[in-house]
Amino acid sequence: MRSPRAVHLEISSKCNLRCHYCYYFDNPAVEYMNLPTDQWLQFFAELGSMAVMNVSLAGGEPFLRPDLKDLIEGIIQNKMRFCILSNGTLIDDHIAEYIARTHRCDYVQVSIDGASPDVHDSCRGKGSFVKAVRGIKTLQRHDVPVAVRVTLHHNNVRDIVNVASFLLDELGISSFGTNSAGYLGACRKNAGEVLLTNEDRQIAMHDLLNLSQKYPGRITASAGPLYEAKYWREMEAARLNHDPAFSKGGHLTACGCPFNEISVRADGMIIPCSMLAHVVLGRINRDSLQEVWLNNPELNRLRMRRSIPLNEFEFCRGCDYIPYCTGNCPGIAFTLTDDINHPSPDACLRKFLAEGGNIP
């Protein structure tokens, strides 16, 4: 691919919340500063010249930027579509109406962690649930497509059934995505409070599989307990049947991002993705994004990751699941092992079973 199809932009280094598991903050490799409007607009012109199709606006909290409309105008003028990832607490009628009028917004994603203030606010801060739900309803009132992300952690995993009913039945959200708190950012210092235990994981997998049947097609996951439950079932079935290796199995193939998209930090540094914020590939408006995309050696090394066989790792020695395993997220792998080119211990099926877990 000659240019990224999508670019993830951390347009704000600030947030009005301090969620206990936030991957964004407390990263010693990152300088938390905001770029002025004109720097982003200049970059959007470059994205437009490269025919980038979509940008996602994230942070931090994008709605904290007073120039958000100016940035969106720049995106529109450069023939792109956008989505916004938000905590939902700052969305009012004025901005929702503006977003709707652009006809270029794929969705605004709001994070919801519980079906009640007690659960949601436990990791996100007092009053955040009411404001987030108000934000969702404001977006709905203006016909802005709403997506919801539910991040599972120790304090909400037993509420997932209620969360699903609240989002899908009561609020009428068409679907929501799930993942789990990962050992990144603020989560590192709050790990004991927020990370899922094996028992939590078991509960989450069981409940999410049941909910997936109750609400077919309306609960999605590309990581976390629901994804693990489905994929680990496939791996176990393949192992028992002595099936040949999965097409992407046996190597560090999990990360597809470097082939389709790229990210930019709030300070303008170009990075592979937000999970690898320390891997600086260049700087916007100084380095050609085309050149970075095609020729940056770090990015190309990340692309070559998929040629690394799992059986080379001491961690994987003797594992029967190697032919079916993809090694999972390099960002989590790095935070746990200091090595991007290592399978992630966090999403290891053999480790999960050895610690007493069961495949649902």
Add this chain to the structure above:
Amino acid sequence: MLRVEFDDWAILFDPDSAKAIGINPTGVAVWKLIDGRRGIEDIVSGIKEMFSDVSISAEKEISDFIEEAHKNGFVGYSLDSET
């Protein structure tokens, strides 16, 4: 908006509707000849100049491609002022 993916294959993308269609190298060549002034016959002639061994069904295929692009909102037709 034309987005070349790799080699000469491309995506035609309409950011307003979010519609996207994949087009092959010939389609890319046709797209680049659509300039608001050329008619279909001019475009066919242009393709014949660019490629050797153009099939006799080229005019129909090009018309079909343009019609498909029109159906998806990527092009419009204008009447010749002399007609």
